[in-house]
Amino acid sequence: MGPGCGEDDGDNIAWSWHHFNGSSSGESATYDTSASSTNGIAAVRVQAGAFEGNTLETICSSTLKYNPYN
Structure with missing residues (x-):
């Protein structure tokens, strides 16, 4: 699912990878x-x-950053 595609409150939305x-x-x-x-x-x-x-071999993730204005 992408941005603007039937989002509901609380949904996690993932955007595609850049190569x-x-x-x-x-x-x-x-x-x-x-x-x-x-x-x-x-x-x-x-x-x-x-x-x-x-095939995804390894992944690194940043810490979760919360929006103080939401």
Whole structure:
């Protein structure tokens, strides 16, 4: 389910992964992104994953950040 697709209060919404194919250790990419919801956004988390083909091998997650204005 994506943004604006039948969201209900309390739903967890996941956006698709961005692809970065780094060829050597230490390479990085930066993505500008935004999110909105008519129900408000209570909290967010950022995740990064390492894939082998289409298989998710490892994942790192940020701490959950709560929206003080929601």
